[in-house]
Amino acid sequence: MSDEEHHFESKADAGASKTYPQQAGTIRKNGYIVIKGRPCKVVEVSTSKTGKHGHAKCHFVGIDIFTGKKLEDILPSSHNCDVPHVNRTDYQLIDISEDGFVSLLTENGNTKDDLRLPTDDNLLTQIKDGFAEGKDLVVSVMSAMGEEQICGLKDIGP
Numbered sequence: 001m002s003d004e005e006h007h008f009e010s011k012a013d014a015g016a017s018k019t020y021p022q023q024a025g026t027i028r029k030n031g032y033i034v035i036k037g038r039p040c041k042v043v044e045v046s047t048s049k050t051g052k053h054g055h056a057k058c059h060f061v062g063i064d065i066f067t068g069k070k071l072e073d074i075l076p077s078s079h080n081c082d083v084p085h086v087n088r089t090d091y092q093l094i095d096i097s098e099d100g101f102v103s104l105l106t107e108n109g110n111t112k113d114d115l116r117l118p119t120d121d122n123l124l125t126q127i128k129d130g131f132a133e134g135k136d137l138v139v140s141v142m143s144a145m146g147e148e149q150i151c152g153l154k155d156i157g158p
Contacts, residue, residue: 018145019084024058025077032086032144035071038064039084039144047077055079065142066149068120084144090154093137096128102150104139115141118150126153 019034027033031042040062048057055076062071065086075081091104091112104112118124130137130153140152 017085019082021080022083023077024060024075024079024081025056027058027060027081027083032065032084033060033062033073034082034084034145035060035062035073038069038071039066039086039147040064040071065144065151066147086142086144088151089141089143090138091141092156093127093131093139096131102127102139104141115148115150123150123153130155 025047027042027045029042029045033040033042040060042060042062044059044061046059048059050056055078058075058077060073060075062073063069064071073081091106093102094105094111095103096117097103100117101113102115102117104115106112117127127137127139127150136156138154138156139150140154141148142151143149
């Protein structure tokens with residue numbers, strides 16, 4: 001045996017996949033689906049009858065969970081499609097920086113400083129106004145496919 005040590009550098013993550021396969025015919029309204037590489041919440045599903053070549057088709061209309069854009073896709077109901085792993089986590093808001101980033105308190109007491117303020121004007125003003133008034137705010141952060149964004153706000157008192 002040799003005395004040399006081998007170091008392997010890998011660009012892969014820990015193997016936690018960003019999506020999982022699910023049969024198109026089993027995806028329902030208010031579920032999630034990947035359309036054109038974007039994680040979407042399904043707002044409409046319609047299934048056509050089996051055609052001459054044997055596949056019923058599912059027509060999906062989804063809203064991108066980060067940008068709010070409407071996307072559509074048509075897939076055979078028997079085929080698999082990607083479904084994103086979507087997580088919601090609540091963090092307490094500590095600070096808002098000048099450049100639009102927020103500082104959040106995690107459950108284990110660390111801070112998370114890599115999130116921007118949301119682009120939704122209504123939510124943005126609620127967060128800024130509540131923070132300016134000195135309220136204790138908890139923000140809901142939605143994460144899917146390596147992206148994260150603030151999607152909700154709770155006021156837990158002064």
